[in-house]
């Protein structure tokens with residue numbers, strides 16, 4: 459049965475433009491973006507996960523919907539949704555985007571097991587998400603290996619303890635020379 463907040467969420471979501479990619483509902487709460495371009499990018503990223511093999515196909519099945527929003531962070535919710543900032547979606551390349559979906563869908567899988575994103579578990583959860591993300595990248599020819607190493611290097615920076623310090627976070631990301639594509643997964647759950 460739906461809770462009241464889920465019901466309210468469903469009503470609100472019904473008001474926004476929607477699309478569908480490989481069975482995944484795509485909801486645009488950023489109504490200013492080029493929707494065809496967003497759908498095409500999601501399509502290519504999901505295809506990259508599909509061709510990468512069975513473990514990644516099973517991760518795709520975790521994604522019930524993708525919300526494209528005008529905010530500044532990308533995260534997984536507890537109802538099978540990935541919320542991606544339109545700036546992230548349009549600002550990173552296809553392989554990076556596919557790896558962000560891998561990362562966030564591992565969050566979905568962990569959440570579906572009832573494991574909460576509590577401070578005590580965060581480090582373990584993020585390490586697991588980065589591990590799967592890096593494995594996915596490493597499977598991909600071209601820049602995959604280099605990007606996998608960049609993703610693993612980010613674990614040296616414990617962003618999961620710093621989420622309340624947004625402004626400070628930007629400075630720290632600069633200090634650590636974090637590549638732009640990785641910022642899509644870092645300052646978030």
Ligand SMILES: [Zn+2]
Pocket residue numbers: 561565584587643646647
């Ligand atoms: Zn994460």
